[in-house]
Amino acid sequence: MKILLLFFFFSFLTGAVPRYIYKRILGGHDCIPNQTSYHISICDNPCTSGDHVKCGGTLIREKWVLTAASCDGPNIQVIRSSQNLGRIESQRIAQRIRLNFGGQNGDHDIMLLKMEGKIDGRTPVREPNDGECKNLLAGKVHDFDVAGFGIRGYTDGDRPVSTKSLLCVNIEKTDCNQEWKIDNGRFCAGGKGKGTRTGDLGGGLIKNGVVYGVTERGHIPDEKNKAGIIPGVYINVCHFHAGINQHAAVINAA
Numbered sequence: 560m561k562i563l564l565l566f567f568f569f570s571f572l573t574g575a576v577p578r579y580i581y582k583r584i585l586g587g588h589d590c591i592p593n594q595t596s597y598h599i600s601i602c603d604n605p606c607t608s609g610d611h612v613k614c615g616g617t618l619i620r621e622k623w624v625l626t627a628a629s630c631d632g633p634n635i636q637v638i639r640s641s642q643n644l645g646r647i648e649s650q651r652i653a654q655r656i657r658l659n660f661g662g663q664n665g666d667h668d669i670m671l672l673k674m675e676g677k678i679d680g681r682t683p684v685r686e687p688n689d690g691e692c693k694n695l696l697a698g699k700v701h702d703f704d705v706a707g708f709g710i711r712g713y714t715d716g717d718r719p720v721s722t723k724s725l726l727c728v729n730i731e732k733t734d735c736n737q738e739w740k741i742d743n744g745r746f747c748a749g750g751k752g753k754g755t756r757t758g759d760l761g762g763g764l765i766k767n768g769v770v771y772g773v774t775e776r777g778h779i780p781d782e783k784n785k786a787g788i789i790p791g792v793y794i795n796v797c798h799f800h801a802g803i804n805q806h807a808a809v810i811n812a813a
Contacts, residue, residue, distance in 0.1 A: 586753025587726025604634035606649040615762025626761035628668035658802035692797035707759035747790040
């Protein structure tokens with residue numbers, strides 16, 4: 560088992576993990592209608608199928624999406640119909656704002672994307688205020704909802720049972736000092752048998768209409784992802800208050 564886990568860990572770092580494994584959310588269930596009206600999918604042009612989905616994102620204003628800066632690219636677009644990848648409608652990005660936490664490598668930056676137009680029927684969430692950030696630090700906010708496209712589980716043949724519909728999963732904040740070396744611009748979350756994957760990069764961790772985290776690293780699976788799981792790493796939105804406020808006039812005016 561240790562050898563197998565090391566294999567997945569190495570594969571994750573080198574990008575050699577099979578696509579059907581890492582572009583998945585794990586342990587999810589069908590989202591309740593309107594439960595994830597904030598969730599946005601980001602794709603690489605031509606965005607004609609679910610295979611072109613690159614990242615997730617969170618609607619924080621009518622036209623503005625919060626995601627990970629590493630999701631950026633010259634041809635990215637936003638999928639309007641993010642609830643089901645069986646029907647793809649996309650629109651272009653009108654503006655990008657990249658916010659830096661101050662790390663040396665910029666590997667946990669976030670990005671704000673302005674869409675060309677708003678998406679009807681979608682409800683934005685908001686970034687946390689000072690009091691909510693204090694509660695997160697104190698451990699009073701400890702579980703989150705996250706959405707993505709992926710698998711419900713595995714077959715006896717060790718193949719994933721996938722879906723084109725958006726799945727939801729609730730995960731808890733947890734300690735991960737033994738698995739990852741992270742700074743205070745990040746935190747970890749995830750439980751046995753459920754969590755996010757690398758393909759869910761940029762998606763938001765939501766609690767009561769507030770986005771506290773942005774998916775940076777998904778879980779590393781062990782055999783069938785059932786016996787144990789390494790927590791995922793999430794960018795702490797609370798550490799971007801100054802950057803978001805700096806652009807508040809632009810964001811709120813659009």
